[in-house]
Amino acid sequence: MGKTLAEKILSQKSGSDARAGSIVVAEVALVFAQDTTGPLTVTQFQASGFQNLANPNKTALFLDHAAPSPNYRLSSEHILLRQFAQQTGCLIFDIGDGICHQLVAESLAKPGDVVIGADSHTVTAGGLGAFATGMGSSDVAVAFGLGKTWFRVPESIKVVVSGNFVEGVYAKDLILHLIGNIGANGATYRALEFSGDTVDRMSMSQRFTIANMAVEAGAKAGLFPADNITKDYLISQGRGNHYQPVFPDADATYEQIININVAELEPTVSKPNTVDNIALAGELKGTKIQQVFIGTCTNGRLEDLAVAANILKGKKRHPDTRLIVAPASRQVLLAAIEAGYIQSLIEAEAVILPPGCGACLGLHQGVLGDGESCLSTANRNFKGRMGNPQASIYLGSPATAAATAITGEITDPREVI
């Protein structure tokens, strides 16, 4: 009997016949933590009695959530992580390098890998055909020491995506639509596996956006096949040798199959305070927005900045709406400068943040005030997420965000393009 992507990768990395429901121990090709989960990971690593990392060159720390640090306590956490990296020889990415998931995608994860990270959006690397999932600090600490972890092999839900996106509609709208339909609990403990003719043509940037948000439906992983588009991406990153094709078997068993025709989709927005609380952008016309945030591991890549810059070029943000942009990595920022996107965004009166998580999780760089509303390209709109439980968060695509920045209210991007 054939295997799903999840079963194939976990079989290979556990050296066993991994089937949905079975428990396996698999080797991890990469294990990482970031600056808000890393300190507890270090504490748990030491408490476990480990002296050394199993694989220093497969272990990474990222200083991205508080970057640069907004206060002395978090600065002290950064010192602790830098010291740990120095002592153990693990990889470390410092402030300004970018968001962990973007850097993992650009330079670390490979098709067929098992990747775990102390960050729920570790699922992003599923866009490369890696089985990537978030865990807590204790699990990651043990994987630092052992180079492996245990998994319950998930059942998979196959999402077959067909058709062509209409103008103004993007991968972000597709994943918001999917989560809205299956619910924030709709794929809990399962892997979402994407396929179909739309996926066969889909850029890596869009695949990462979709894989990134799989966890918002509760999924353990959001998986894409590793095909020629993956290969071209890896070649463009100077690591074509990391490519191997990864596809599910044609006769794999899925718990459920969901068909989506993207030609029928419209710009979609998640309303406060859960991601599955969706509406069409056009239905929310008149909802005033005080801050637009474009960036994050969901939508802070070059393609996203291009979409936003092309809409905002020659225009200005609405006087009552702040516009904040955070490129996902230094590579993205440099390419966006080169392409003129940053110039267009700054001329539209955007504030450009350093590469990193920026305003996404409420630590700094765009904390919302009481009663304010933000339209963000991030992945989460929970109460309190952007630093203030008295504020409201709407989620949308970079195009919807750019259109909203111009009009000052939630706007279907097709009205301004």
Add this chain to the structure above:
Amino acid sequence: MLTGRALKFGDNISTDHIIPGRLAHLRSNLPELAKHVMEDADPDFASRVTPGDFIVGGSNFGLGSSREHAPLVIKISGVSAILAKSVARIFFRNAINLGLPVLICDTDKINDEDKLEVDLVAGTVNDITNGNRLTFSEIPEVMLHILDEGGLIPYIQKHGDFKL
């Protein structure tokens, strides 16, 4: 057998309700961080909770971040177990790794402040206040072993590896 009071919450209690990202600077000071437990779901929770109480959630409890500080501050508050209709997977694994039981059962039948008796071995929840008896779903064996040792770190200290 665990005995305590139910503190009831609704559906979709996220890790931001439990301990929001804006308090990341307090993560190096756990007693201080723990004063904010469940703050964005119930601002009075920290003063209301007493050792041995149960947090009773609805569906998809603990969705969101991988931050282990979420189950950690709940454990520090003295809560002896979490009961919910369903639980987000990272939170579930994190809680078990800290030795905090998470039990999946039909919590609609439990009301705020009900007195509960939880039998971890028999897999039952006895609501003494309204007389309802519930059963909770089986926890995977590997997680039971981790729970038995008091969490993942004590488990690894003892076994040095995963013994599946």
